[in-house]
Amino acid sequence: MSEHRGFIPQVTIEKIRNKANLVEIVGGYVELKKSGQSYKGLCPFHNEKTASFYVYAHKGFFCCFGCQKKGDVYTFLIEMEGKTFVEAAEYLAKQTGISIPRQKPSLKAQKEQSIRTQIHHANQIAARFFSQTLADDNQGVVAQQYLSERSILPDSVTQFQLGYAPDSWDGLCHWLKRHDIPDQIALQAGLIVQRDSRTGYYDRFRHRLVCPVILPAGEIAGFSARTLSTTKETAKYINSPESPAFHKSSLLFGLHVARHGIRRAKQVLVVEGNFDVIALHQHGFEETVAPMGTALSSTHIEQLRRLSSTIVLLYDGDQAGKAATEKAVRTFLSADVSVRVAMLPTGQDPDSFIIQNNKHALKTLLSQSQEGIEYLIHEIWQPKSNSTEQQTMLLADAVKILGTIPNQTKRDISLGKLAAAMNVTQAIVAKAVNTSSKVNRNIRNITDQAITTKKTLSQRDKSELAILALLSNYPELMEIAETINILGLLSNDRYRTIYEGMQQGQRELSEMTDLDPFMVEQVCSEAYTKLPNPEHALHEALDHLKKLNQRKELAKLQKQAEDAGRHGDIELQRSLIKEIINIRKQAI
DSSP states (O other): OOOHHSSSSSHHHHHHHHHHHHHHHHHHTSSOOOEEEEEOOOOSSOOOOOOOEEETTTTEEEEEETTTOOHHHHHHHHHOOOOOOHHHHHHHHHHHHHHOOOOOOOOOHHSSSSSHHHHEEEEEEEEEHHHHHHOOOOOOOOHHHHHHTTTOHHHHHTTTTTTOOOSOHHHHHHHHHTTTHHHHHHHHHHEEEEOSSSOOOSOOOEEEEEEEEEESSSSSEEEEEEEOOTTTTTEEEEOOOOOOOOOOGGGGEEEHHHHHHHHHHTTTESSOOOOHHHHHTTTTOOTTTSSSSSOOOOOHHHHHHOOOOOEEOOOOSSSSHHHHHHHHHHHHHHHTTTOEEEEOTTOOOOHHHHSSSSSHHHHHHHOOOOOHHIIIIIIIIGGGOOOHHHHHHHHHHHHHHHHTTOOOOHHHHHHHHHHHTOOOOOOHHHHHHTTOHHHHHHHHHHHHHHHGGGGGGGGHHHHHHHHHHHHOOOGGHHHHHHHTTTGGOOOSSSHHHHHHHTTTTTTGGGGGSSHHHHHHHHTTGGGGOEEEEEEEEHHHHHHHHHHHHHHHHHHHHHHHHHHHHTTOHHHHHHHHHHHHHHHHHHOO
């Protein structure tokens, strides 16, 4: 790192750091929300369901209190994109309009340049070739005509850096050689293919409209290319092969231009094809992205979840699109990520729909989107439940999916909707759930966590059980619990499950079969049935729990401050100490 930093004067490094908009850059990967003087969101470096990732814009650094990752704008790009320091600095210099004095790197530094970086460079050179070929009125005429037929505007050609791979075996090969791209790098990038005779190479992409797959930081990871041939044997789309720079399961087409749109729209719109993305962007739906011709992976879903809390699927209205939608919804639900589905008319795709109608019609269609679980219930399971045998099979399938929903309340509501849609009693659905091995396994996990004895009850357990017992015996106190957001105070799922059951009117804990008997005994204790002032007792228990939470938070921050001090991170240490002081002031 010191070798690499030596290329750039320290004064330039500081100038770039001070001018770079850390919130803007991080916001391209994470949905950030204002929190006091800072911003917070889901950490992009580890999986989490509760935001513990903070960006301190006024101080110019980020910190995750979950995985302990922290640093400045350079660190973020190095960690997030796998960049070297110089690559991060060059990218930020371009974003901020600051020029970096050029110094020739040492031979050692040149050798250390990563394969990934070399592939990105080769792809940039290739993209220039494809772009120039498309612009050529002789070579690019067929591709130009195709773009015109698809109503793709010149601005979109520029924005998405579209190009044309000519109907030639070695046009790109010669271009890459003229630009000093080593054969082995071009081969690894998937730009060229070795001949069977091993006497040379030929172009992978031929007579195809080429869509570069551009990373949020601007590098080209690879290409997705649509054939312009009418031969049936020719694959419609081909992508760059897997490489150190190109991983289909983690790439989203259009993300480099969609990030700002996602923040503005407060949602991300997922379609199936590259040209669906381009068409929707042209009509103002700049929050649109697409996977690389493959099913959504768990990596995709994690990316989407960080970008926005509202994810809408808008897949084609044919059978293949419906099958892809169903598969995607199941994947989202199993990952415990909410998703919505907007349904296109039969036979239409987003591109054709918006051209034949208008953007207002698409807005209306999106406003009518339904939750993923409701889509499965009403569009997949209900229409097929024509006989008792089919209902039995569909219920078996449904409870496997519904059983993956960890939130007890959401699961119960969904089961009720399923029962109504399939015209069966909720008792039948409940029985199916209880016999489902996956659901039983979920329940056993909760029960295992709940198993305890009087000897192992902590002060926190005692306070939380006391609060639940008071609410169970005095339902009129529920309004107070709602006001202070008690769910945020309760420490684990077993207690939250009891409270959510109470919210729905399940005062009798015997109705909640997945609870540990000892817990039921504590909550139903007669010690809370004849209190002279139950409201006062509730406030006392809540105050005690808040103090316990403050102590826990103080201990956590104290340790982090000590760690920051040991690592010489004085800025972070000072920030943490301020937080500690603020919490202590609130406790007085």
